[in-house]
Amino acid sequence: MADSTKAAELKARVAAREAHMRESWVHAMEGRIVQEQLQTCHRVEGVNAYETCRELADKYITMLRENRVKGYKQVDL
Structure with a gap:
C-alpha cells in the first residue's frame, strides 16, 4: 500500500513539475x-x-522582468 502511495505522489510531483x-x-x-x-x-x-x-517597448521590458524561465525548485540562500 505504501509503495502505491509513493508512486502516486511521485507521478503527481512529476506532472506538477x-x-x-x-x-x-x-x-x-x-x-x-x-x-x-x-x-x-x-x-x-x-x-x-x-x-x-513605446507601448511594445514597455510591454517587452515588463515581460523581461516577469517572464523568466524558472526552475521547479526554489532554493533560498
Missing part, C-alpha cells in the same frame, strides 16, 4: 514574440520608432 516548466516556457516564448514585434516596429517606423513603438 512538467506543468510548471511548460508554463514558464510559454511565458518566455511570449516575450520572444513581443521582441520580434518590437524589432519589426523599429524597422518599419525608422526615426519615429521611439514614439510609435
Whole structure:
C-alpha cells in the first residue's frame, strides 16, 4: 500500500513539475514574440520608432522582468 502511495505522489510531483516548466516556457516564448514585434516596429517606423513603438517597448521590458524561465525548485540562500 505504501509503495502505491509513493508512486502516486511521485507521478503527481512529476506532472506538477512538467506543468510548471511548460508554463514558464510559454511565458518566455511570449516575450520572444513581443521582441520580434518590437524589432519589426523599429524597422518599419525608422526615426519615429521611439514614439510609435513605446507601448511594445514597455510591454517587452515588463515581460523581461516577469517572464523568466524558472526552475521547479526554489532554493533560498
